[in-house]
Amino acid sequence: MHLSKSHWSPLLRDEQLLRLAEAMTVRLIMTERADFVSIGEEQTVGEARCRMGGIYDYLPVFTGDAVVGLINRHDIRSAGGSESVRSFVRSADLVTQVASASLRATINRLIDDEALLIAEDDGSCSGLVHYADLNRQAARLFLYLWLSALEMGLAEVLRRSRLSLEDWLRHLSEHKKVDLLGRFELNRRQNIDLDPIELVQLSDLLNVFRHVEGCVKGLGLTNAKFERKTSHLVELRHAAMHPVRAVVRAHGDVARLAERLADVEEVVGATHRVLRGVAEAQVS
Numbered sequence: 001m002h003l004s005k006s007h008w009s010p011l012l013r014d015e016q017l018l019r020l021a022e023a024m025t026v027r028l029i030m031t032e033r034a035d036f037v038s039i040g041e042e043q044t045v046g047e048a049r050c051r052m053g054g055i056y057d058y059l060p061v062f063t064g065d066a067v068v069g070l071i072n073r074h075d076i077r078s079a080g081g082s083e084s085v086r087s088f089v090r091s092a093d094l095v096t097q098v099a100s101a102s103l104r105a106t107i108n109r110l111i112d113d114e115a116l117l118i119a120e121d122d123g124s125c126s127g128l129v130h131y132a133d134l135n136r137q138a139a140r141l142f143l144y145l146w147l148s149a150l151e152m153g154l155a156e157v158l159r160r161s162r163l164s165l166e167d168w169l170r171h172l173s174e175h176k177k178v179d180l181l182g183r184f185e186l187n188r189r190q191n192i193d194l195d196p197i198e199l200v201q202l203s204d205l206l207n208v209f210r211h212v213e214g215c216v217k218g219l220g221l222t223n224a225k226f227e228r229k230t231s232h233l234v235e236l237r238h239a240a241m242h243p244v245r246a247v248v249r250a251h252g253d254v255a256r257l258a259e260r261l262a263d264v265e266e267v268v269g270a271t272h273r274v275l276r277g278v279a280e281a282q283v284s
Contacts, residue, residue, distance in 0.1 A: 015272070017152070021145035026106040027099055028138035030118045030127035033067075036060050039085060041068060046081030049073075058115040060128055061089045067125035070095050070115060092117050092125070099126055103142045104261065107134065111255045134248045134257065143240040143247065146264045147202065147233065153271030154205045155197045157218070160275070165196060168208045176204060203234045219270040229263040236260050 038060040039048050048071055051059055057073045069089040076088050097109055097116040109116060110131045118127035133139065158168060169177060184196050200208075209215040209226065216226045236257075239245045248254055 015149075017145045017149040018268070021142050021149075022102055022104065024103045024138065024142050025099065026097060026101050026103060026118055026129055027127070028103070029106075029133040029136040030099075030129040031133070032127050033125055036128065038062055038067075039071065041084075041086050041089065043085055044081060045076045045079045045083045045085055045088070048076060048085050049081070058128070058130065060117065060125070061085060067117060068092055070117060070128075072114070092119075096125075097129065103139060107254065107258050107261065110134070110251075111258055114251050131248055131251050131254050134254065135246055137243070140240045140243070140247060143236065143261070146261065146268065147237045147240060150233070150264055150268050150271070151202045151205060153268055153275070154202075154209060155200065157271050157274050158205070158208065158215070159195055159197045161215070161218070163212065168212055169196075171208050171211045172200075172204055202237055206230050206233070219267070219274060221267075221270060226267070229267055232260055233264060236264075 037051055037056055039051055039062070041061050041063045048059055052073055059071050060067050061069050061071050069092045071085050071088050072090065075090075076085070079088065095113055095116055096119045097106060099118050099120050101109075106116070106129060110129070115128060115130045117125050118129060120126050169180070172180065180196060180199050183199055184194070187194050209219075210223070216223050219226070221229070239247045248257055
């Protein structure tokens with residue numbers, strides 16, 4: 001069945017998922033200023049180590065009520081306990097992100113900086129974000145929205161192709177065929193009208209695109225590029241969906257996360273170009 005543009009999900013047609021994802025800001029994952037564990041600029045390295053304990057890698061540094069920068073555990077590792085923290089402060093000018101910055105922009109900043117102070121429009125500090133905060137629920141939701149846009153886009157491209165159910169169903173494993181057809185039949189008996197493609201998981205959608213001739217080419221991608229861009233996305237989806245899995249475990253994981261997000265964006269863009277092209281062709 002070929003649907004007109006008016007029958008597309010508004011989430012996909014109007015890019016609602018992506019608008020929602022890109023509207024999410026760093027405020028959603030930062031530690032509020034009221035919750036800071038901090039230190040005064042006049043205090044010592046020994047006191048900083050004591051405040052950090054075995055938990056914190058960074059401390060905001062205050063002069064009076066003003067946050068002037070950050071101190072890092074690594075930077076004071078070899079310092080004497082009686083030394084002033086003033087010599088080890090990373091100036092706020094160098095490690096500040098605006099509070100209105102998107103989560104995407106924040107991920108990109110955190111590639112180079114493990115932690116950032118968050119500033120309001122008037123320059124006042126309102127929070128702190130650490131790369132580990134990318135494991136927070138809001139960051140997972142951000143990733144899941146992008147992955148959902150990918151899943152919906154691939155499904156819609158497949159639905160609007162000339163492939164029959166049998167053309168793509170044969171690329172699923174036997175137990176997944178049984179599961180999908182069983183759920184489809186149960187839905188039908190309960191008067192739930194869902195296209196079978198809406199019951200297919202992301203991993204299976206990707207597998208169909210890899211194996212059905214012309215699917216990847218239709219996206220304007222080579223098979224090698226599609227494989228390179230999507231081979232890690234099921235793992236990313238699992239991490240985004242399950243709190244027991246870490247999205248990032250170490251600072252080096254942030255760059256990998258940014259790369260994977262860029263891969264998702266590229267493939268989502270390819271699906272949307274195909275769907276817009278189909279809609280324009282129908283209108284003409």
